[in-house]
Amino acid sequence: MKGNEGNHERVLEDVAAKLRSLLPKELGVTRIAYEGPEVVVYARNLIPIYEKPDLIRNIARTVRKKIVVKPDEQVRKKESEAAKIIRQIAGEEGEIVNLEFEPSTGEVIIVTNKPGYIVGKGGRRLKRIIAETGWKPVVMRNPPLQSATITQIRSFYRENTKKRINVLLEIGSRIHRPLLFKNNYVRITGLGAFREVGRSAILLETKESKVILDFGANVSSYEPQKHFPKFENIDIDEIDAVVITHAHLDHCGLVPWLYKYGYRGPVYVTHPTRDLMVLVQRDYIEVARKEGRFPPYSESDINSMLLRTFSLNYGEVTDIAPDIKLTFHNAGHILGSAMAHLHVGEGLFNIVYTGDFKYANTRLLDKANTQFPRVEAVIMESTYGTQDQPPRALAEKNLIEIVNKTLEKGGFILIPVLAVGRAQEVLLLLIDAIKNKLIRGKEGEVPIYLDGMVYEATAIHAAYPEWLSRSLKERILRGENPFLAEFVKKVESDITSGGVKREDVLKSEPGIIISTSGMLTGGPAVEYFKKLAPDPKNSIVFVSYQASGTLGRKLKEGINRVELPVLEDGKQRVVSIDVKMHVFSVEGFSGHSSRTELIEWLRHLTPKPKHVILNHGESSRIDGLAKIVGKLRCSNDRMCLPKNVKIHTPNIRDSITFVEEDI
Numbered sequence: 001m002k003g004n005e006g007n008h009e010r011v012l013e014d015v016a017a018k019l020r021s022l023l024p025k026e027l028g029v030t031r032i033a034y035e036g037p038e039v040v041v042y043a044r045n046l047i048p049i050y051e052k053p054d055l056i057r058n059i060a061r062t063v064r065k066k067i068v069v070k071p072d073e074q075v076r077k078k079e080s081e082a083a084k085i086i087r088q089i090a091g092e093e094g095e096i097v098n099l100e101f102e103p104s105t106g107e108v109i110i111v112t113n114k115p116g117y118i119v120g121k122g123g124r125r126l127k128r129i130i131a132e133t134g135w136k137p138v139v140m141r142n143p144p145l146q147s148a149t150i151t152q153i154r155s156f157y158r159e160n161t162k163k164r165i166n167v168l169l170e171i172g173s174r175i176h177r178p179l180l181f182k183n184n185y186v187r188i189t190g191l192g193a194f195r196e197v198g199r200s201a202i203l204l205e206t207k208e209s210k211v212i213l214d215f216g217a218n219v220s221s222y223e224p225q226k227h228f229p230k231f232e233n234i235d236i237d238e239i240d241a242v243v244i245t246h247a248h249l250d251h252c253g254l255v256p257w258l259y260k261y262g263y264r265g266p267v268y269v270t271h272p273t274r275d276l277m278v279l280v281q282r283d284y285i286e287v288a289r290k291e292g293r294f295p296p297y298s299e300s301d302i303n304s305m306l307l308r309t310f311s312l313n314y315g316e317v318t319d320i321a322p323d324i325k326l327t328f329h330n331a332g333h334i335l336g337s338a339m340a341h342l343h344v345g346e347g348l349f350n351i352v353y354t355g356d357f358k359y360a361n362t363r364l365l366d367k368a369n370t371q372f373p374r375v376e377a378v379i380m381e382s383t384y385g386t387q388d389q390p391p392r393a394l395a396e397k398n399l400i401e402i403v404n405k406t407l408e409k410g411g412f413i414l415i416p417v418l419a420v421g422r423a424q425e426v427l428l429l430l431i432d433a434i435k436n437k438l439i440r441g442k443e444g445e446v447p448i449y450l451d452g453m454v455y456e457a458t459a460i461h462a463a464y465p466e467w468l469s470r471s472l473k474e475r476i477l478r479g480e481n482p483f484l485a486e487f488v489k490k491v492e493s494d495i496t497s498g499g500v501k502r503e504d505v506l507k508s509e510p511g512i513i514i515s516t517s518g519m520l521t522g523g524p525a526v527e528y529f530k531k532l533a534p535d536p537k538n539s540i541v542f543v544s545y546q547a548s549g550t551l552g553r554k555l556k557e558g559i560n561r562v563e564l565p566v567l568e569d570g571k572q573r574v575v576s577i578d579v580k581m582h583v584f585s586v587e588g589f590s591g592h593s594s595r596t597e598l599i600e601w602l603r604h605l606t607p608k609p610k611h612v613i614l615n616h617g618e619s620s621r622i623d624g625l626a627k628i629v630g631k632l633r634c635s636n637d638r639m640c641l642p643k644n645v646k647i648h649t650p651n652i653r654d655s656i657t658f659v660e661e662d663i
């Protein structure tokens with residue numbers, strides 16, 4: 001990150017003068033500051049903003065900056081006093097569950113069972129709250145499951161208000177520094193997940209800025225050469241921003257490691273990704289410790305990241321460097337997953353980095369976005385590049401059949417999952433199937449055990465109904481909790497909160513165990529596997545992609561004896577385990593697009609790109625997909641790719657440079 005502090009003052013002064021002339025006088029503007037990617041206007045009276053919802057949007061368009069109006073500290077009532085007033089305005093009927101004040105933003109989060117009532121007709125109650133307390137109300141529905149992670153993250157920000165404000169100012173001045181160079185090239189370099197799957201990372205460079213897109217770990221290997229993205233020749237101080245598409249470890253797992261080595265810039269994510277990312281990173285540390293590996297970063301590095309994390313909505317245009325704007329769009333892969341649209345220079349070049357995406361509706365999410373304002377280049381995932389998947393309905397039928405057959409024999413069904421995404425998709429299906437008696441146990445309803453982070457990840461899903469599929473959102477808004485039922489049991493190491501102890505699960509009546517990790521690279525799923533593997537009554541069912549080299553992949557390929565470390569009396573020794581349980585793989589649940597869906601997405605993509613860069617796939621899949629994409633070239637159909645489209649299939653460390661003449 002380069003700073004030009006002197007000049008930036010002048011830039012801010014220009015913007016501030018323009019804003020003062022455009023904003024209505026009754027706001028009573030006290031000061032204007034750059035805070036992170038936003039220009040924050042402090043005002044004594046926010047009512048005009050509530051009365052004219054388009055006002056700020058229109059002004060933002062004129063000055064081409066993201067503008068947020070916050071109440072001036074001076075007009076804010078003391079928290080205890082403000083709380084009293086808010087409770088009075090809401091009355092008993094408002095059903096306020098909790099009030100959380102966030103001094104760094106001037107917001108008060110009102111957690112309620114009746115969000116509509118708190119808002120009131122035409123925002124009537126919100127206006128009263130802001131006028132009488134000086135705090136900006138943010139209304140949140142009381143989620144049907146409580147997430148410990150979300151609670152902790154909110155209190156982290158409250159405890160670190162001063163630090164957060166300093167970070168906002170520092171990052172703000174860097175983002176809005178004056179442009180030193182006129183752009184004349186855009187370069188992307190693959191740091192990880194090019195001709196492979198895992199450790200996703202891309203460097204995007206212009207003459208002015210450097211941005212990292214995803215920074216993941218390769219969980220199928222812990223050798224440093226294979227586990228980390230290829231980061232050796234990059235100066236950490238020169239990075240302006242890190243953009244994370246979604247909260248899977250292979251996309252976000254090593255972001256705190258950047259902070260450990262001195263990165264102090266911002267990370268951009270969607271709101272749900274922030275919470276899920278912290279959850280999976282904490283788990284990554286814990287699993288490493290339990291398995292006797294030295295974690296590459298610690299909780300304090302996660303906190304350092306959190307202090308500099310900016311969470312965004314889909315469709316929100318944000319300056320992340322003097323010459324780069326970022327907008328996230330739905331990717332349909334997991335909760336909060338995003339495609340990153342990067343607008344470089346003044347219309348010089350537009351890149352869509354898809355991250356992982358699903359171009360089909362699932363129980364959990366609506367399908368990925370295809371409409372962008374401009375696109376010159378697409379960097380597209382190719383996980384299932386040459387492979388189609390059976391229809392979802394068939395996959396569901398197959399899974400239910402395996403579950404029933406195993407239960408008839410009196411066996412357990414182990415479903416290893418990534419905690420975020422497949423776990424909830426499969427859970428929703430199984431809950432519905434049990435409720436509709438499509439799955440029957442010998443003694444009534446079959447128990448589903450959720451172990452590892454699955455329960456907590458599910459609670460985070462329940463907190464973001466607006467980010468889920470339309471049908472699921474409606475169910476949650478009706479007050480239903482589709483993620484929970486009597487027969488769903490939380491497994492924990494201590495059972496103070498009413499769950500089941502892990503060692504008791506296998507002593508209970510047979511049921512379904514949904515547990516991490518998805519590729520059996522660690523976590524409780526491996527512990528269950530060790531105990532269940534020798535008995536042919538039991539089944540293991542893979543529902544997601546198994547990377548080469550993982551235990552999951554080996555089992556899928558038919559290995560019948562595995563060597564695994566076990567901990568006995570505090571000492572680790574390796575034992576040999578005969579795999580007699582049935583190994584199934586049900587295709588069709590993937591959160592990734594199948595070959596057909598990848599192609600359909602490209603056909604529907606608007607506008608059409610001039611470059612298609614394929615990544616996130618094994619070499620054979622990438623080469624196969626490149627051939628198929630090549631056949632999409634034609635000139636007489638708007639679903640085609642342009643005749644001169646360039647298809648790139650780079651290796652790790654390869655760079656592709658786009659210069660003005662090229663574009």
Ligand SMILES: [Zn+2]
Binds near residue numbers: 248251333356
């Ligand atoms: Zn993913």
